[in-house]
Amino acid sequence: xxxxxxxxSLFSSHTSxxxxxxxxxxxxxxSRDIFHKTRTPITKWFWMIxxxxxxxxxxxxxxxxxxxxxxxNKIIWIMGHKIHEAMADRDV
Numbered sequence: 049x050x051x052x053x054x055x056x057s058l059f060s061s062h063t064s065x066x067x068x069x070x071x072x073x074x075x076x077x078x079s080r081d082i083f084h085k086t087r088t089p090i091t092k093w094f095w096m097i098x099x100x101x102x103x104x105x106x107x108x109x110x111x112x113x114x115x116x117x118x119x120x121n122k123i124i125w126i127m128g129h130k131i132h133e134a135m136a137d138r139d140v
Contacts, residue, residue: 082130092116100131
């Protein structure tokens with residue numbers, strides 16, 4: 049599990065990495081993590097999860113694509129598939 053630890057002088061002023069007020073996240077994501085190796089912003093993932101969970105009768109992938117302004121059908125389909133798979137794993 050990733051852990052947070054305070055590191056004040058980890059990066060010099062010449063690096064492009066931002067340390068978020070001295071917090072450093074150590075650890076690697078799990079291989080079963082749905083966000084692993086994604087280039088889609090995490091905010092779009094969380095909005096999609098919220099919309100899928102809150103809609104009782106279900107929501108279509110195409111309507112999610114329009115709401116989240118994602119251009120590719122393949123990306124939105126993969127996101128939906130990963131979210132549904134993670135929800136099914138939880139129920140087992």
